[in-house]
Amino acid sequence: MKQYASITAEERLDIVREYRQLLKSIYDLFTLEEIRQVRKAIEMAMGQHPVMRRASGELSIVHSLEVAKLVIDEIGLGKTSIICTLLYDLVEASLIKVDQIEQLFGKQEGVIVEGLAKVAELYSKNTSIETENFRKLLLTFAQDLRVVLIIIADRLRTMRNLQRYDLESQQKISAEVSYLYAPMAHRLGLYTIKSELEDLVMKFTNREMYKFIAQKLNETKRARDKYIAEFIAPLEQELKSHGLKFDIKGRTKTIHSIHNKMKQQNGAFEKIYDLFAIRVILDSELKEEKADCWKVYSIVTDKYQPNPSRMRDWISIPKSNGYESLHTTVLGPEGKWVEVQIRTRRMDEVAEKGLAAHWKYKGGKSERGMDQWLSGIREILENPEANAIDFMDDFKLNLYDEEVFVFTPKGELRRLPKGATVLDFAFEIHSNIGKKCVGAIVNQRNVPIKYALKNGDTVEILTAVNQQPKKDWLNIVVTSKAKGKLKQALKEIEYKDAEIGKELLERRLKNAKSELTDNALHQAVRYFKCKTIHDFYCDIAAQRLDILAVRDYIADYEKREHEKSLPESPGGRSAENFVAQNIVPDHAGSEILTIDKNLSNVDYKLSKCCNPIYGDEIFGFVSVSGGIKIHRVDCPNARDMYNKFGYRIVKAQWTGSTGTDFQATLKVTGNDDIGIVSNVSLLITKEMKLKLRSITIDSQEGTFEGTVSVFVNSTSLLQTLIKRIKNVKGVYSVSRIDRV
Structure with a gap:
């Protein structure tokens, strides 16, 4: 990943500039002791790896300094995260050990640096995000949320400098960010970072469309700014008259979101009207936040006609990633719909910096959201039987999600993704309730398991003792928890069915005095057009296959195979008796070779073609060299040896114990x-x-x-x-x- 080279004068200036900017970012936020700790980490990083370079050819120290600045300025993390950001490259390069970091800075710093180094190690193996190794990546994330946030900052900085990489690397990194890190940033409430990542991915993967929309936005900027000013002016006057302290501004939507709207509406750029949103940010005391937000809502909707179906209240019940805001869409001048977002300064910081803001507003609802997100990761990781692709799909189910809020009969609030059904709710309560679910009573009326829950529903799950999960339930549930538990339950049921089918078939064959061999089993699976042996047994148990037809086929097959293996009848003797009773001809001699632990005067070896074991019926075959090879009487070569070299066969038997394994x-x-x-x-x-x-x-x-x-x-x-x-x-x- 990294190479070594000399540093140019320009690169030295880059290091100094980034160093100063980072110190400038921390001076007003940290105590003197914290600043000393950060400076110690910076000096360690600069002293240990000044010439280490990334795949792009850029100095690693410059990258680390910039990521550390991102971590504090755009995510809002503290001293611990900055120290870890600066030092994890050193651990990866084996220039310093984790226990040294723990001694110099603390236990938590050691844990986070070790997690970051593990992530870097996965990347050094050129890991695909659709492989099992990414389960390890997410396990690392689940140890401390700051590992996730630092890696997201690292990916953002990489995307901002992606032009430094070759085209193949640009595509690979962009795909990874689109698949995993942009959704993860969204889930953590990092909306600004998520939007920038999506735009940058589009810039490097859909260049023509990105340039087209960027150019159109630039051409329409003057008209858009004029409209925003006309919309805001009367609102500002009204808000000031109520004594409110606030900022109000217009925000143009991202290129990526505009492109999505063009695809959804199958229309041209000119037909997309809601290209921007208005945001009102209040300076409000914590206890007055709700009241002030609703006051602004009342002023906005008095001034402009609201669309009732587009009202969103995330103040009373915040999103699981901590997002709090009031949204409404109103009819502005020229008959255009405009989205208005209303929030306080605290809410805006949580919205911009997501769950990371819980370090500043400790004990707030966003901290609970962080715990829920981490428990969601751990829950998915608990299913060790999911293959890599299913695992990543299940994980992504919990990333981009809108939410519904429903109540248990006791009034307990439950949060589920939009589109969740009664069956999802049942699995949310307990796996066993989900498996036995037959429906629910929602708002005093009976509904089926596929009923899609709505905000405010009160749900009472109905169960039945004889109910068991079915395959089509996978098309009903949407949550990763329900899908994981359901797949596990279905696998257990299939296994039991396969065992029942196997026992039924063996019992029938036993009654018919026939035996199930591997060859017969595989032939039967092919003959009855089953994909696997497992499916074959399940079909027997479910009576999709006629067990009598299967029994007759296997019995006939075994009979034919047995007849093929018998020799021609020599000298009037039956072929059956040939192998079963006397493979050794009468003229082989009257003496019997007795094999036991005391046999030392005869040179004999156990044949590799049939591997005789003490207890097998055996005979001896005199080899050209004079030694004797011991074969089983049912050896696949026995018939040829008798027909061609009958005079070289001697009788043999085991006596006592050979004392050999x-x-x-x-x-x-x-x-x-x-x-x-x-x-x-x-x-x-x-x-x-x-x-x-x-x-x-x-x-x-x-x-x-x-x-x-x-x-x-x-x-x-x-x-x-x-x-x-x-x-x-x-x-x-x-x-x-x-x-x-």
Whole structure:
């Protein structure tokens, strides 16, 4: 990420300028001790990495100084965040350790710097934001909110200087900011930063449209300013006559939001009328805030005709990110609709700097909003089974959201995203209530689970004992919590159904004196056009497949395979008796090779083609070199050896104990659940205390197929192991295979 080079005279001037500007920003806000701490951090940063550079070629120290200034000026964070912003590059470059920072500055600084260094480490791996690594990123964010805010400031500074990067990097960084950081800034109430990030993304990804709208705004600026002045003039006079202290100004909407309106309305720039909003900011005491805001609202709506459907009260019940304001849309001069936003100085600072302002207004509603946001992240992270794409989609559900406020029957207020349904509300209360939900009583009338909640609804959830979640519920819920819990519940139900289907099929086959082998199972899955073994068993349980037809198909398949494996009938002997009773010909000699731990005068080896184990029926085959290879009587090469080299076969059997462990390989198939491999390996090594040589797993479409190599001392122990593995939750089948 960084390279080393010499510093030019111009770069030295840049460092000095940024250093002075940062000190200027902190002098009026911090105590002398805090200023000393910040200066110590600046001197450490400048002394340790003056020649470190970013991917753009820019000096890292200049970037760090500018980000630190952003952190204080545009987000409103304090001394701790500035120190961490200046030092985390040093930790990433291993120029200083976290425990040194803790000793010099404090424990909290160490925690935040470590979090920032972890984020930087993820970026150094060229991580895609749609990979599992971003779960780690969000976990880091959840440790301390200031990690998120510093990284957002870092991304903003990068976007402001994105022209320094190559085109590929510009696209990659812009996509990442659009996908994750702009929505996150919005969710944290950083509206100014969020708007600038969106405009900058558009500037580098949709250059022509960005230039077009910017040019149009520039051309219409004079007319727009004239209209704003005409709209404001009578309001200013009226507000002053009521003794109110205030600022009033017009704010042009962002290029990104104008572009969105053009797309939504499918119209040209000239047809977009609400290009700006009027903002009234009051100087008001905390206890008078609400009353003063409503007084202004009354004055505005007396002067201009309001649109009742466009009134928004976020003063009585602020947004979850701490945003407080009164919004109304009124009919201004020339019959144009104008949005008016009314708020106090405190509310405006929270609106501009979002949840970070809680450090200044401690104990306010914005602090509770911060806690809710962090708990929302943690809740999504609790679902370890979500894949990377689903996980990021679920996370984004909680970012850009408008809200509805509803009540429980006891009058408790609950906040949900706009569009949330009765089913979302049920899962919000408790997962078990969500799973059993059959509807609700909303404002004294019965409604179904898909009813979309409205502001002010009083909701009483109805449940039924025999109710269970269904797949189509995923189309009803909108909150990430409900989606996550629902997916988890559906997976549990499917697993139980698959187990039932498996037991039904095995019972039918047992009655028909047939056995379910891996080959037969895979052939049946293909024949009955199921995507996975898991789906195959679920279809049997749900009676979507005729179990008798499945049984007959598998029984016929096994019979055909068995017949294929039998040899031609030699000398009048039945082919069945050939393998089952006497693979060794009569002329093989009257002596029987007895294999036990005392056998030392015969050179023998266990064949690799069938891997015989103590307890298997075996025979010996004299090799060209004179040694004897031991094979199982059901070895796949047995028939060829008998037909071509019958004179080289000797009878063999096990006697007593060989005192040896034999390697055996098992084929295991099952449902691709988290932890299943761990459960199998723990069973082998911990419970049965066997030596595990290797385990390999291949996952595809919700199922896995793997091989397990273990050391056992007999076939009876191997059979016990096979039975135990079959009992592991999620395992479909286990069978012994010949080759290691």
